Amino acid sequence: MKNLVVVLTLMIGSIAFAQNRNAKATIEVDGVCMMCKERIEKAAIRSKGVKSAIWDVKTHELKLIYDEGKIDLKTIQQNIANVGHDTKEIKATDEAYNSVHPCCMYRDDSIKKDHKE
Numbered sequence: 787m788k789n790l791v792v793v794l795t796l797m798i799g800s801i802a803f804a805q806n807r808n809a810k811a812t813i814e815v816d817g818v819c820m821m822c823k824e825r826i827e828k829a830a831i832r833s834k835g836v837k838s839a840i841w842d843v844k845t846h847e848l849k850l851i852y853d854e855g856k857i858d859l860k861t862i863q864q865n866i867a868n869v870g871h872d873t874k875e876i877k878a879t880d881e882a883y884n885s886v887h888p889c890c891m892y893r894d895d896s897i898k899k900d901h902k903e
Contacts, residue, residue, distance in 0.1 A: 805855040807853045807854070808837070809851070809853070811859055812848065813848050813873055815846055815847075815872070815873050816846060816893075817841070817843070817846065817871055818889075818890060818901040819843065819901055821887055822841075822843070823841050825886070826848060826871050827840065827848075829866045829868065829869040830848060830865065830866060833862050834856055835855070836850060836857060837852060850862065860875065863875055863876045864876055866878075869882065870882040870885050
């Protein structure tokens with residue numbers, strides 16, 4: 787019986803330690819301007835378990851540091867889509883997309899063209 791308790795304790799302990807508390811990931815998020823940057827980063831950082839979120843306007847890359855024990859990438863991407871920004875895996879609903887500022891309508895080719903340098 788003692789052996790079973792020890793084995794179970796070790797298994798539970800190794801599962802808890804297997805999750806990275808400072809996991810790093812980069813995901814692609816659509817957007818065109820600094821207002822998009824603020825919205826994307828805010829949506830990511832408000833996700834429980836996200837420690838850092840930095841989105842690059844030019845590359846559309848969102849660099850994340852997060853706790854895998856508290857959140858997964860799919861949930862973070864859904865939170866970003868909920869504020870109107872598409873990721874490679876999750877597309878924002880039309881309602882969420884239409885809620886962004888007219889300057890931020892990244893699906894519109896003329897808006898994208900206006901933001902190019």
